[in-house]
Amino acid sequence: MTDLTASRQERASALAVDTYRAIWRWHFYAGLLAVPFMILLAVTGSLYLFRDEIDHTAFASRTVVTEEATPQQAPSALIARAQTLYPDARVKAYRPPIGPTASARVTFATDAGAAYVFVNPYTGAVLDTMLKTQEFNEVVRKLHSLEYFGAYANRVIEAMAGFAIILVVSGLYLWWPRRQTGGVLTVRGTPSRRVFWRDTHAVTGAIAGGFIAFLALSGLPWSSFWGGKLTELTVATGTGYPAALWDNVPTSSEHAQHAMQTVGWTMEASPMPMPMSHDAMDAPLGIDRIVEIARARGMAPGYEVTFPGDATGVFTAAVYPDDLAQVRTIHIDQFSGQPLVDIGYADYGPVAKVTEFAINVHMGQEFGLANQLLMLATCLAIILSSVAAVVMWLKRRPSGRLGVPPYPTSRRVYGVLWGMAVAFGVLFPLTGLLIVAMIALDVLLIRRVPALKRAFA
Template sequence: MTDLTASARAPSSTLAIDTYRAIWRWHFYAGLIAVPFMILLAVTGSLYLFRDEIDGTLFAHRNVVAAQASAPLPPSELVSRAQAAVPGSTLSAYREPAGPTGSARIALRADGEAVYAFVNPYTGAVLDTVAKRQEFNEVVRKLHSLDYFGSYANRLIEAIAGFAIILVVSGLYLWWPRRQTGGVVTVRGTPSKRVFWRDTHAVTGAVAGLFIAFLAVSGLPWSSFWGGKLTEIATATGTGYPAALWDAVPTSGEHAAHAMDTVGWTMESSPMPMSHAAAAAPIGLDRAVAVARSKGMAPGFEVTPPADAAGVYTAAVFPADLAKVRTIHIDQYAGEPLVDIGYADYGALAKLTELGINVHMGQEFGLANQLLMLATCLAIILSSVAALVMWLKRRPAGRLGVPPYPTSRRVYGALWAMAIAFGILFPLSGLLIVAMVAVDLLVRNVAPLRRAFS
């Protein structure tokens, strides 16, 4: 997927040429596997970067209301209006309006399905109801992670993230100037020429490579295998959530990831506290929301009700400003916070991970962050499309056009060492590398396949 001509013209040793060919061949295979998924990730990621803007424009009918001088209705009243619009439903979470012109979002459960009801906080009018699985940003998010297709598809995306890093590293090696007169920072030729697409692919990848690698790495904490191992490390080393805050309260066997409607990465594995048994009646949603407000939670926080008599109300908010990230577990009888934790309380690894996630999602530095991540997504799409066009222009008719094998196998020792090291860091990507190499060995030793792939 690159051009050997310039390198061949330069006075290079046979070993250098063999190394170039071997890396080119691996780059080609990795690209052939990863490009369709990387385009999907870039398109869906671009949309998700502007989820708030999309909600405020395309879906303003349910997210935006006229500000009024009158006080908003109590949360319990808004929930009652939402439940009336979705008969037989139960409350999953109540989300406060993010501002005077925002609607309240009520998460309900009806017939085993999650439903969002959007309610005008001043009038109680139900603006819209939509199944969570059909809500636009939820659809984009699930496409981005392939959650629609099950856990194995989600793990495939995790493996592709590792391949994105392979493509960046190998691509930078192939791009590195070797006395060629173009294709380093300039694009030669016209769109009708293969060299135009080769240079477009190489220059775009070189300029955006580090940002692409950042997107791949910062997205991994949400993945099932790699992210789970990172959580285990953070918990074992005390660099995740501050477990000591739970020492003074009884906890259930349930974790926040299963009990809360919305939860951040650091808090996913934290245990859920239990309310102290009391003869008093539960405080109710209105009081729980009032407690969260009195504690200075940022607007737009979400309150999850207790699941049973021993459960707690949990108020949580994950705004763009990491300093305002907060989770408060409230005793459903006494109305007192049992655990109150913010970003400042996180351990070092959790803080670094959350910062990476925030930048990944375009939240940390406002519009500049969104535009930088959007530019990176567009670079992924441009470089991927250019690679496909370049390949189609280069490959012989009726054959795959895989780059040639090195003339000597002595370069493979170092490459295998790198592959093993990479497989240890990214196990699922390592498994995909093994499959890729197995196919390549089969191609090399079966004559019909060798002709078809050449």
């Protein structure tokens, strides 16, 4: 019985070692692929958290004005002043000043793309103009989503979000205390030693792991594939925007994502209304009247009015402030001024509400400065853990080799890996495809080709 017990303990110990090796190897491959993207997302995300603060300091010359005793000029007058810079361009949107010391912004549709003109609301003086693609926060946003690198690059970010969750889960398994005296909540050694960077990587990841996973999950609704499927699900189940509000309103084939200048995640897939029947001689209302209607209906400061694209379009006033309760979208008939659809956060379905809340926290908006600092700390933890992982790897790997952790000795472990790959593939399809490719490459190619096996050892 003693021999049998010892044999069982040896087998259990061998299985534990093999499992550790397999997960360590998987963690290494996932990190090798994800670390560059994780650092990029963390750096750009940190900047985007403070986009308003950056606008009001670094770019105060175009966003901040001196409050004057004279009343602000009418929107139509400000737009006319801005139009002198783009006389042949169509006015796309107008954003009234958010406060008495804020500028107004007019957006034009030009041949080079959307162009911003910032105007002093008291004097009508043009403060600055630029293409939307040149605006600092827009550059940061496009870098964050890899939009500069084409539509398919966004799917890379989506796959990396799944890898971030894998890194958190597998990292927690590797970090879990196994009789070691350090490296759990303390960092051993000095920067010259590998153990210092190992502990820095492990402890930082363990403490911030939950927040890192949250950032990855809450960023997925913006992704092209996963986010698109979530949108389809909410529309099909009625848990997104309340489609019933459009039942008695004529709609076009265009969706808000393409027609509106400002649109939130929930409203992207909603159809654009069309004006109600009217006399052919009716003239469309001007922007001054539309702004009055928006104010009268209690739109929160910071809203933007998107102009109709043609005679079959509508004005749309939309605002997405820090306070989710004030999120609002109003489609206004351009001829009668009648609000066709008026929808706020309270009208959203349950899935949309949860998703928008997560997005709001992700963007650092929900709990004020505390929310910004918490997300900033998470971004800094991602950077620190990633840099520590690279330094630890460079100190560990043999000269001229990649230094991949060793294979498990038992093939039984690979069944668990394939099972996990299937599970992740169901939840995150693009990540699952990369996992399958990664395991297949490792098992079928690297393990069987001596030259590759030596290079990866």
